[in-house]
Amino acid sequence: MRSTFIFFYISINILMLFPVAAQQGIQNKTIINTPDYVLKGELTIENYQTYVEVPFEVPIDIKRLTIEVSYSGKDQRTTIDLGLEDPKKFRGWSGGSKNKITLSMEDATPGYLPGELPSGKWKLLLGVPNIRKGIVSKYEASIYLEKNSAITEFFDKPINSKEGWYRGDLHMHTGNSDGNCLSQSGQKIPCPVYRTVEAAAERGLDFIAITEHNATSHANSLRELQTAFDKMLLVAGREITTFYGHANVYGPTDFIDFRMSDSSSMQAKKWMDVVNSKGGIVSINHAGVPSGEACMGCGWQIEDLPNGTVSSVEIINGGIMKVSGSADSPFQGWKQWYKMLNSGQYVTAIGGSDNHTAESKKEIVGAIGYPTTVIFMKELSVKGMIDGIRSGRVFIDIEGKSDRFIDIFSTNGNEEAKMGEKLNITSKNEIQLTVSVEGALGASIEFIVDGALQSEMTQSIKKNKEIVKIDWQYVPGSKWIHVKIRDENGKLILVSNPIYLVKN
Template identity: 40%
Template sequence: MNEHSRCPYRFLGLVALWLAVLGVACATDTAPDLVLHGQLTGSDIHTYREVPFDVPVGVNRITVQFEYSGREEHTAIDLGLEDPQGFHGPQGLRGWTGGSKRLFTVGTVDATPSFSPGPIEPGRWHLLLGIPNIRPASTSDYTAKIWFGHPGDPAWLPAVLNPPLRAGAGWYRGDLHMHGAHSDGSCKSMSGDARVPCPLSLTVEDAARRGLDFIALSDHNAVSQANDIRELQPYYDRLLLIPSREVTTFQGHGNLLGSSEPLDFRLGSKGVPDWNALLTQAETLHGVFSINHPIRPNDERCMGCGWTPTQPVDMHRVQAIEAVNGMDSLSPIFSGIAFWQEQLNKGFHLTGIGGSDSHDARLPLPTPGGSTPIGIPTTVVHASELSMQAIVEAIRAGHVYIDTQGKPDRSFDFVAAVDGHVAEMGDVLRAPRGSTVQVTMHAKGMAGAHAEIIVDGKVVQPKGDLAIHGADQALSFAWSGDGKRHWLRANVRAADGTLLIVGNPVYLND
């Protein structure tokens, strides 16, 4: 027997969706859409029981959490999922986990291992219960909580599937751009005799070995890697795997971070006539869109790589710029920093980020003019916790700096204050005419280097010692407020001028 109880908090879920559409963060999706209850007795041993439930139109994900009583009496219940076509349909049995999993998800693109992704057909579905053991005099009460996902939901919902990997605010280190077997990433085969599509597991293992906290798996126009992520994430419980893709067009590339939802990338087609149409689609998916390697050729040397829109682009629809791609901070020709600062001077609050653009998970060191290992550069994010939502929101907010060489022993912070009001990188601070903006920086692991201050795109020389003399040092200077709009940020350069750190701005009077 079983009973269905509709979630009384469905209205709150609709409110949460409405807030998300408006750009308001909401991770309170903890209430299931359905709760199924039932009881098994000793007579159910060695039988299969179907527990029906109805899936409405417009669902693209089913997530199930299943619990039962009686384990102390050795009761065992195996678990599977049938779609409306049943065992005789082309998919039918969408998965059978036995007793190995009590939480699983089935979506159109990805599914928990032992389940198959694919279309979620509306109609009567069934949980399939197999009972290998229950004692004659025993009973077992079970509860199945079911969440329905919908197109456009943030990738971190339902929350039960995506708990934080680490609680507490901190600086988390990651790489936001890389490629593997799901696009053009390759590495040498086991024998070393051939280059082959590089398995995603090697990419993840390399990132973990390098001590990163998160990576965004961003293959060209592909989201199929999301299914691999479902398998890998539970094991890599210290490394957050963020679904992403490099939106690859003939007029430039951009990463859409934090979404595996469909996106029409056919720029120039009838349905996607220009970048604004494409970016309008991306806005509904709750991720972050960054323009990748904007200063690249767009010809036979690198087809579609450079940012070359044929129509004006509303940059309000963009959230970030890949200011550092691989080792291009060493090159004044290909560095994206100047392009990024041009957008800042136009009044856009765009977060400067970095990405290795790695195409070979087994590459130990950068190759001249070639590929870059994972984690070079590293994007360092000040987030409230290590979770997908927190990392995406912190990038959107600009709480970021770029470690161009990906050195885990290096860290940097930049804070500005006026009359007790404090702003970190990415924040806005009011600085009236005649006020004093007190800037404090904290640098670790960069003895012998020096800070470089940029105001509105120009290097300035404030009063104060900006040389970094020790392994752990605070630096500060005062800047006189004039009541006008400005942005201030800092770089750190080695003694030979090599760029080590690229900081994001604090915005004044904006």
Template identity: 35%
Template structure:
């Protein structure tokens, strides 16, 4: 066994020069596995952890883990298993937050690995009691509205639940599909189809391309997107590979979108849990008003762990699609057939069958379950919704339309 220890003192100058700091190491031709352990004073800084091999990216755990193991057959969640190609590898340290005086960092690399990789928990399927598509909302011919969530995390990045546990959560929330969007990795992608079939829910492959200047979801089984490259390259690469790129939570605290873009992506996560906490907040709508051109609107709970106080489907995104498969849902997103609803009742339990929904159906806008609310357009024009199912001519209003209650809370968007 070979163990190499690298002692580093990283400073703001290192962060300025190269935010993703490589620590090279050598893997011999006969090495069966590798493990890496990272240690530093976590009370004084945040250093993210990742790995790259000679043949490409092997995984990322950000600040969620301080160690990983890779073997030919299995790897720590967030990392790709497979043969260890001989040559120069790199531990990639993301210098996310450093104190002014710098930070001492220790990296221990062992070949073969000194500990087995962490295994995911498996959750037993539960009996489904409700499904969003059971609502049978008015839809164009050959399509149906399916309820889902476009932003969720598992143990493959910084979430606390396994893929199967997240699937169970989606079933209990009444969703037809969930996009699994772990940070800067695609290690979860190979497991999604099997787990989704086992639990009776569509699990859409995604990855949250995550940087200090903004996050974006790359949706689709399109391979890994290099977060270290300029954001403008993400837009082009994702489109060329057949996926959909969505700018995430564009006005959320220190995760707001700051990347300059010459070409805008196809989608925008307009409704994020950060807005959900105060549905009278107008920041996201203001951001959309300045978006130059058409865009498909998505919503996402950004679910990480139950103790945060919310679950999947807060908000709920509806997609008009041929079926709830990931391929059909993504086709619906590409075509712009989406709507977003608050998705929960007053007790914060997801209720996709009863929450107000605002839909574009052929030439009309249809408000379902919105009696007593007010329809508002981008210019501030308002119209009272007087029944539980009301069609409004499609030429009424401009831009984003939303349903608003008497307390000015947004309940649904199209």
């Protein structure tokens, strides 16, 4: 594709353009490392207090443009201001305050306008408020052109590169869809994104996904807020909202066509395939809610999706817990999840507050972080979160208490598997299960096999940090086992993901 570029040759003295790695073509890449080309030039006293235009060509179908500029002579007080024009209009100005700018349909560096990236001749504007006589300042502008508009900088760049368990909330709404909060005078208003982000930060969460109904307009706010909230990962998710069910999407930040004309899996697969092909995941929301005038299109009506299309199911939704009073309610996603597991699919259970009012106090059911989903991530990044959900090393802390923890581990002879993994059952059927629980003194552990409670296996928790080992005789044909923790009143407080049982 790049071979069709036209390179402009402006002035021999001040500008030279060098195509870089022209043989590679523009990829659907997720990591920016090699520029598509580099514009180089020199500035002298002749450019003092002028605006130098550096043209470059953008081909069709580019979804993200990123420009990184560096220059010499700063010690001699050379200063270069940056601005940008597309073939039709002025796109922004950042003066001397930034050396990297990025634009897509959904988001742009503050100072620049997001929107379509028209093909044709663009101009990088170099304002030169100062350059001393006799000084030659060399500048270099690396241009990155991408066909995928995912916010790569945040998609790949970790907030924390340490591996570990991270706590967050995967489902909430701001004023970009139907989330609201109160104005200074107490009026109910569409809630600005920063209020939701601030509330989540106050709760000490490590990550949140803001999941607006079909909209992508929050991505720009999150990209700006992420720099200020540099301890909490902000994920621009989406709640794909159809007439036949809702599902969250994590990963892609560009438009996904949600308009299904019937509830067939063929219709659903169209948009789900787009999400999966972009490295994202699909997670079914509040599957058990009856669809009707009380909640239009809320229940999940899409059947027969091929294995691997859906990565997770929201089994506990804060909004439903609030209305029904229970995490066990049949309106939750348990039935859907168990059905998918029993059909042999590996789908991870997650929770989400589905919060629509940022200022709800944290002890209130359905507040941000109530429930919390805890994910083992290789690093705290969007990719780390998505990989973590896929791996099944995930549990749900229903009340969002930061001191509660659960993990399970299993062995069969020399075989072993952690939560989310497959345990190979060899010739012997004896399985040893180990459950590690914290912050649940006085509670009890329930074991669930293929959706059925094994009541004779229930164990009580006698220490704040408890490790319970139990032997279980594998019943041929069993597919999976997971664990629930209930407090002394029988209230569900922690839910593990399964260990999958595989008999060869």
